[in-house]
Amino acid sequence: MAKKRSNRQEAIREIVRNKDVRTQRMLVDELKAYGFDCTQATISRDIADMGLRKLPEGVYVLAEDLHLQRMVSELVVEVVRTGNQVLVKAQPGTASGIAAAIDAAELPAVLGSLAGNDTILVITRTEEDGERFESLMSKLCGSRR
Template sequence: MSDARAVDKVQRQRVLRDLLATRALQSQADVVDALAAEGIACNQATVSRDLDDLKAVKVRGVDGSQSYRVRADLVDSGWADVEATIRQFVVDITASGNLVVLRTPPACAHPVASAIDLGGVDGAIATIAGDDTVLVVAAEGLAGADLAQRIRAHLGH
């Protein structure tokens, strides 16, 4: 552990953003500890404000654990994360009306829904995840079959 050093808010948030991009920090206490390991002393209230400022969200990883990520970093990665997640977990894609139904193995629907929500899939306005099924809602005027085809085209399905 480094000696604590004085840093301003911008420097602290820069270090925090780097930590969130490279480590699975699951709680604000984990974030406080990680910053302390970088020589930056702060309390939970400061971390809470910094996470809000950075627009950090908790996302579920492929192993089911949740950790903080900066939403902009997830969106910037776009289809790469969506593609990898869907290739890993989706076993079937079907459409009905303005809906797309994605089937996964048990306990794998949440990572798929999160990837679609955060990946900014064009035409998908919302997801609902169960245990092994993700319901994707298409935007007004877009048929579910068309959205399913967009997902398949980008993913090689």
């Protein structure tokens, strides 16, 4: 049972990071596509266990991404991607803090980051991972962009 739950929660992590999930029902439907047949009550328990939170925009975010979300929403100016390299432009003097938050989030697709004064270069495993990371950063920037 614990293995099934951990597999399901890993799928939830991936779904929440890659899609704008606004409701538990939407999460149940997304999990079905991953081969998990579960009830909304089960998902509700998983959300509590994992510490998922909703952003002001109404989108679920992982607890471990909250610090990153706060930094990105306040300090990131622009996100640009080419292939598996993502350039994150930030307020002057804040790049190293943002890079540390990216590293602390332990995103599976991110190989590492390099920070200057106002720029972070993030290298991902594949071009597809680069797209996902760019999408996550844009999501975390919220509606101000």
